[in-house]
Amino acid sequence: MEIIVCVKRVPDTEARIRILEGSPEISLEGVKYVTSPYDEFALEAGIRLKEVHETTTVTVLTLGDDEAQENLRNALALGADQASLLRGSTTMDGLATAKVLASEIDEKKPDMVLLGVKAGDDDQQQVGPMVAALLGYKCATNVTNFQVQGSIVTCQRQIENGTEVIELALPAVITVTKGEFEPRYPSLKGIMAAKKKPLVIKDVEVPESRLVLTGLEYPPERDGIHMVKEGLDGITELVQLLREEAKVL
Amino acid sequence: MSNLLVFVEQREGCVSAVTKEILSAGAALAKELGVEIHALVLGDKGIGSSSIELTDYGADQIFLAEHPELNVYLGENFASVIASAIEAGNYRAVMFPATAMGKDLAPRVTAVLDTVMATDVTQVEVIEDGLEITRPIFGGKVLAKMKFRAFPAVISVRPNVFPPEKSSGAGHINKIEVSLPLTEGLSVEKIENLGRQNLDVSEAKSVVSGGRGMKGPDNWKLLEELRDALGPEAALGASRAVVDAGWRPHGEQVGQTGKTVAPKLYIAVGISGAVQHLAGMGTAQTIVAINKDADAPIFGVADYGIVGDAMEILPKLTEIIGELNAGE
Numbered sequence: 001m002e003i004i005v006c007v008k009r010v011p012d013t014e015a016r017i018r019i020l021e022g023s024p025e026i027s028l029e030g031v032k033y034v035t036s037p038y039d040e041f042a043l044e045a046g047i048r049l050k051e052v053h054e055t056t057t058v059t060v061l062t063l064g065d066d067e068a069q070e071n072l073r074n075a076l077a078l079g080a081d082q083a084s085l086l087r088g089s090t091t092m093d094g095l096a097t098a099k100v101l102a103s104e105i106d107e108k109k110p111d112m113v114l115l116g117v118k119a120g121d122d123d124q125q126q127v128g129p130m131v132a133a134l135l136g137y138k139c140a141t142n143v144t145n146f147q148v149q150g151s152i153v154t155c156q157r158q159i160e161n162g163t164e165v166i167e168l169a170l171p172a173v174i175t176v177t178k179g180e181f182e183p184r185y186p187s188l189k190g191i192m193a194a195k196k197k198p199l200v201i202k203d204v205e206v207p208e209s210r211l212v213l214t215g216l217e218y219p220p221e222r223d224g225i226h227m228v229k230e231g232l233d234g235i236t237e238l239v240q241l242l243r244e245e246a247k248v249l
Numbered sequence: 250m251s252n253l254l255v256f257v258e259q260r261e262g263c264v265s266a267v268t269k270e271i272l273s274a275g276a277a278l279a280k281e282l283g284v285e286i287h288a289l290v291l292g293d294k295g296i297g298s299s300s301i302e303l304t305d306y307g308a309d310q311i312f313l314a315e316h317p318e319l320n321v322y323l324g325e326n327f328a329s330v331i332a333s334a335i336e337a338g339n340y341r342a343v344m345f346p347a348t349a350m351g352k353d354l355a356p357r358v359t360a361v362l363d364t365v366m367a368t369d370v371t372q373v374e375v376i377e378d379g380l381e382i383t384r385p386i387f388g389g390k391v392l393a394k395m396k397f398r399a400f401p402a403v404i405s406v407r408p409n410v411f412p413p414e415k416s417s418g419a420g421h422i423n424k425i426e427v428s429l430p431l432t433e434g435l436s437v438e439k440i441e442n443l444g445r446q447n448l449d450v451s452e453a454k455s456v457v458s459g460g461r462g463m464k465g466p467d468n469w470k471l472l473e474e475l476r477d478a479l480g481p482e483a484a485l486g487a488s489r490a491v492v493d494a495g496w497r498p499h500g501e502q503v504g505q506t507g508k509t510v511a512p513k514l515y516i517a518v519g520i521s522g523a524v525q526h527l528a529g530m531g532t533a534q535t536i537v538a539i540n541k542d543a544d545a546p547i548f549g550v551a552d553y554g555i556v557g558d559a560m561e562i563l564p565k566l567t568e569i570i571g572e573l574n575a576g577e
């Protein structure tokens with residue numbers, strides 16, 4: 001089975017995000033970058049399939065700048081077989097990204113495409129289902145676990161009030177969320193092996209973004225905290241404040 | 250380019266709460282623009298019964314796509330029917346709920362129509378050359394304003410942000426022809442419910458959220474009791490630490506690798522307040538922090554705080570709130 005896992009290099013979720021004063025731009029100076037956490041779940045799902053089906057190959061694919069090679073090497077160290085960097089600028093416009101990825105995926109004709117349900121920076125949650133729609137692949141989103149049997153994949157997807165079980169015929173696009181696929185750490189052997197695995201770089205043209213950023217702001221600040229008395233003594237006062245001042249009870 | 254369209258999400262045959270919120274917001278926007286607000290309903294025969302409710306929330310035109318196979322949500326089917334309806338209607342913007350269904354569906358529709366989409370929108374404004382939306386990025390650490398260079402603009406709207414407000418629309422009913430794509434090799438088997446939790450943490454009006462300070466999964470019954478005392482629109486949340494520890498399911502996790510929530514009341518119990526968690530609940534209307542550590546970062550974002558042992562505070566808090574609600 002041929003699997004493509006799409007990943008994105010994003011600022012660490014622990015990073016403080018600063019707005020450049022007077023401009024709709026984020027200051028990313030000194031920010032540590034990671035592979036988007038959801039993409040790590042997707043990669044883990046792909047690597048586990050390799051462990052079960054020996055003939056499976058996992059290709060990791062990203063759209064990004066040269067720095068993203070670091071994330072691809074990391075994916076190779078974790079167990080992916082080969083990597084492709086589509087060198088171009090990332091965009092908030094999900095469909096622009098999806099078109100670039102879909103065109104590469106279409107050349108490779110994989111059985112399965114795995115992505116994180118969303119990227120840890122722009123949180124758009126669009127690219128997976130868009131790639132599926134562009135290529136005519138079946139698609140399941142927000143998947144916590146899945147099983148492959150022959151040419152059918154059974155997915156458990158998280159919905160508001162529980163879990164939905166959906167069966168798809170391959171080829172399929174699956175977007176993965178936190179669930180069964182807790183990512184592993186790279187082994188020393190894996191890191192050494194990754195250096196010899198193929199990493200292809202290809203320059204791509206990313207369509208112009210049709211989503212235009214016009215401003216950035218921080219969430220509104222709160223008026224400050226009202227501390228009530230410690231322990232049991234404060235509870236009556238707290239309930240009274242919630243009822244009469246905040247009007248939420 | 251004129252009207253606005255709202256996709257009507259149904260759950261067990263009823264119009265979902267978030268759909269009413271979006272219709273309300275859309276109706277106000279349509280009024281400002283001097284255009285109509287349309288509602289699109291997909292389902293089996295009988296979905297027309299929802300039209301009264303839709304009219305009450307401002308729908309001027311209601312489009313019904315009836316087909317037995319639309320009884321169950323399948324992204325491929327729904328996207329195809331919706332894209333055809335949009336193409337027939339020449340819309341300025343199409344609004345979906347930012348729910349599991351909406352987030353599965355709206356990107357597919359956007360791709361089919363080759364247009365542009367913004368996810369989890371919390372504000373929509375009319376500006377000179379169209380619409381400007383606000384949406385959180387980086388898990389809620391920053392709010393971004395954006396405008397569109399393609400139409401129709403596809404927008405998914407975050408639940409619990411816009412208040413549902415009644416306004417009567419013209420409510421004309423139109424039936425549309427349905428032709429479904431081939432969905433061979435695709436089936437939804439079943440939907441499992443988690444029991445009492447019919448309400449998701451992302452859609453609840455009140456959230457009781459627990460962290461490491463709860464000391465162990467057995468103590469969650471204290472949080473469940475508080476949730477029950479708060480009424481049927483309350484749900485449980487959890488910090489990443491307790492989800493990672495296996496105390497609670499991921500569906501309850503609030504924060505950057507979980508869900509972003511915007512309830513009226515958020516009670517954080519024994520949660521110290523990692524930056525990812527604070528981003529995920531920062532837009533709650535009122536935040537209450539209960540923690541035994543007076544220096545916990547959660548107190549930096551809360552409106553009300555109480556320092557103390559959650560095991561002692563929770564039963565008493567539940568009792569007082571329970572009495573209050575029983576007295577009404």
